[in-house]
Amino acid sequence: MIPGSFEYFAPTSLNEALDLLKTHGDDAKVLAGGHSLIPTMKLRLAEPAVIIDITRIGDLRGVSEPDGKLVIGALTTHYELESSALVQQKVPILSQTAAAIGDVQVRNKGTIGGSLVHADPAADWPATILALDADLKVAGPDGERVIKATDFFQELYTTALEPEEILTEIHVSIPAANTKGVYLKQYQAASGFALTGVAVLLTRSGDTCQKVAVGVNGVADVAYRATGVESELAGKTLSAENIAAAAEKAADGVDAMEDIHASPAYRANLAKVYAQRAIAQLAS
Amino acid sequence: MANQVIHTAINGQEHTHEVEPRMLLVHYIRDVVGLTGTHVGCETSLCGACTIMVDGQAVKSCTMLAVQADGAEIMTIEGLAQNGELHPIQEGFWECHGLQCGFCTPGMIIAAHQLLQRNPNPSEDEIRHGLDGNLCRCTGYQHIVDAVQYAAEKMQGSRERKEV
């Protein structure tokens, strides 16, 4: 219940934060919403010597809409994304995913950036961010760079972010009018994390699937795009049979996780069932 | 590690203390400020017993450092009743038998407070979802739902009266 001692910094600018990160290196942990970090510190599973609290950097928070895309500050909370009229209108799957996270208190404090960087395989954001083909902008000692969502999640709790980098923005293209999305999830009953979550963006022309993007989390130790589903359905009529056949591939080539909450077979099954239901819902 | 000075306003009263950076906000409120109505029920940010309002948002005060609350306006369960009069949510919990052992109750009431701020007329389903971050082991939640509905109606009524 009680964290170990640490030195605490609350920089008010990004540069200040990056300098601190460079100075303290591996001894430091970046604190955003705190909902992953603080519990692990209380259980002393993490005992960082330095905490860099970036929540007072105002620039990293909020959503704007330049040039046909949404730019989401990494410190934007789940609740802000859930309740933002702009997000609800332009990319509703983001609001819907945000609303499926944890509980109200967690959504009030937890940030999209914190969640993405933590890369918990059962977190909700990765599926949706993958399906949206988002770009993740990071800042480091050598300046800024952009990482594609599909390159971002690498392994369990591991992303393409370098130790001295900070995620600053998430860029999401606003889907065209004929593209609709939905996120379906089974809650792990205790934690509220996704036992399995499937995010689907379906672009249709008439009854045909022009393109479908399917992100899946909770199944493997890292979130993934179900490319088998996508290629199977692209260009095909959105019939129940075609959707079902495509959804069957939602866990193809994936090494599904086993833990006390679910078997690999069950997780793979959920990926298929939710892929099928999500696509069918969007196709109807 | 160097202690830090923090300033907060809790239930309208200003406080200044020097704290260790690692001190959890809930310990600050309970043990330093001395407001023990906010409870601690777990270490993993799931039970919600420690829920308080920080700058208008319901948060779990066991998952926040006291230093993070520097400059914040905080409301705990002790700050909900005004001038000796119960808040409609408190009244609802009393009228509808929304509590038994009472340990989860302060956090539950604060979570309900946030819910009704954002959604003054919630459905039963919305109430249940709004309270998903708060565990109760005694009531089976039904009377808690009733309590929130009672409060919603009462608060709607007083809003309507004000508008008239």
Added chain:
Amino acid sequence: MTAVAGPSRMIGAPIKRREDPRLIQGLSHYVDDIKLVDTLHCTFLRSDYAHAEIKSIDTAAAKDLPGVVTVITGKDIEGKVGDVPCGADLPGLKVPDHPALSIGRVRFVGEPIAAVVATDSYIARDALDLIEVDYEELPTVVDPEKAIEAGSPLIYEEFGDNIGFTMPLEAGDADAAFAEADHVVSGRFVNQRLIPNAMEPRGVLAQYLPGDGSLTVWSSTQVPHGLKTNLGLIVDIPEHLVRVIAPEVGGAFGSKLNVYPEEIVVSYLAIQLCKPVKWIEKRTENFTTTIHGRDQINYVEIAVKNDGTITALRAKTIADIGASYQLLTPLIPTLTNLMIVGGYKIQNVKVELIGALTNKMATDAYRGAGRPEATYIIERIVSMAAKQLGMDPKDIRFKNFPQPEEFPLEIATGITFDSGNYQASLNKALEIVNYDEQRAQQAELRQQGKYMGIGLCTYVEICAFGPSAGVPGGGWESATVRVERTGKVTVLSGVSPHGQGQETSFAQIIGDEFGVDIDDIIIVHGDTGRQPQGIGTFGSRATAVGGTAMVVAAGQVKEKMAKIAAHLMEANPDDLVFENGQIFVGGSPDQAVEFATVAGEAHTAANLPPDTDPGLEATHFFEPSNFTFPFGAHVAVVEVDIDTGEIDIQRYVAVDDIGNIINPLLVNGQVHGGIAQGLGQALYEGAVYDENGQLLTGTFMDYAIPKATHLPRFESDHTVTPSPVNPLGVKGVGEAGTIASTPCMVNAVVDALSPLGITQIDMPMTPNRVWQAIQDAKEGGNG
């Protein structure tokens, strides 16, 4: 015995709780809210291993940490404090030593090894990391069936095996009945291990005053009096110098019906250090080292005639009792034996019970304590029998119920059911749920490929513990009723409510007795300094036993007041009526005296009738003549999504007969909460240890207690069959919901999936498990 009567009765009224104003404003005081000057903070180092020899413990670095006052290990207190007590006394029970801090060997993860005391809790926590323990790991056994096999690693070498006790029970001639049976229905049931998880973890604050040699202990407990007696003996302070206070207690569900190592060690430290010492349990500690519940494996068979008559039951139960005994550990599964025939007239019974020691936390009383297991066994097997015989599950129940006129009814296991009308409660539940219509809809949905299920559970349970012959340490309860000089009424009770609301319901009882407003009555409980003798709150006993004690005591006071009032009015005491704060002559209300006036006269004592002592106070110890036996019928309607295994609860109807009802609002609360916990077991909860004895479900991240979104709206109703055992006619309601809802839900889900050939799904019925059962059934069907 005094009759409870009066025209303006508060008994039966849904009066809102008098406890609530302090609780809803954050103004109450749980243990951790009590702050004494100079309090030191204690924390415990606990075993990381399920079974290991402790080669050495090095506390030097911890002791050197600034702010640390002391660090003690088992060896430091060996011979100075007594063992953690076990109150059970079964024939042939093997009782191991149980030091408060382990010495030499640890036998489960979380077992306390050392205690640190520091000036604040943060320093105490830091010091834990500085203690070095050298362990030598030993082979571990966590599966109770493996534990009782020859060759298993031994929890206690001196016992020669891991069988803590066995308890056979035989009545009639079960073997003969099986030989003549038309059908034999059998099953293996697993009643998984549960973690009670009261929302307030445990906590202890102890203060020793060397001047008078007194020890005061605030503990989050259900049994302050038992704790007082035991602690005095264990830490060697005379009982009359020990005071235990259960302040506001944040739920318990049986988990605080105990004497724990931490209560002993913190008391010892307070005595040694002559300063207040506090320990507040963390949730992670609560998971590993507060008692667990259930954990039985049952092999069950029943002999059934073609018409559905059940003639015999045979069962073998392996109860996992964990690595050491807490207060009632071995007793709990024996209650399963007693109640195993449920509400059915099964005359021939043969049961074998084995208590298995394993490298896990001790099991003990968790809401229902032995009866949920019995009810699960009988209600599952009866439903399976109905299926096998092609009967409706309601019909097999009606077939085997005793008739209302047969009560009091001695059953095969040797206990006597006080009163009952099982037909009435089942009929009412069927009516509320609209059973025939539900069955018709089920048939229709099955045509559409939908899996709707209807589950029944008719239960009888044993409550109001109870006659002293059946409860270790006594089953009576005490109460003192005092009318103060101003007419205010003080009731001191030996029971210890912790959420049940008896500051309200007891006041209703006393209000009716004296005809005074409940605001003029205060109920004091949970403090051995104010009510020195008592037993506590558990086993749905508080109102039936504790309430009766105060009714009798109040009757004695009332008699004296009537005598004084009669003297003042020159009337006959037998003609007086107590009502609306007045005492008047029945039939002539003008001839009256204020209740408060009589109270004043009793204390002024200048004008008392002859042979009347001053004061208005009486204490009564009530010894019940029998247990009570609440019963009822629950019905659940569910639909199962067979693609995902998810269960949608569409209706949940509970008809509980708990005898007379004092406060329907509180009763509803108890029923709802009970059902929620029972559904928690059916659907979500289960403690999982890995083969090394590590608890994998050690936080709320992995152990799911039901959330608001997990539960439906419950429909609760009642039939009323008063108990003849106490003058209030009450039976007890604390555990009924938990006992009934678990098998009810399993019956519903199995019923939903019965077209697939599924006959059993073990708990918790997680979506994964339900889905797997469906896959297995499909494969079985194809193969």
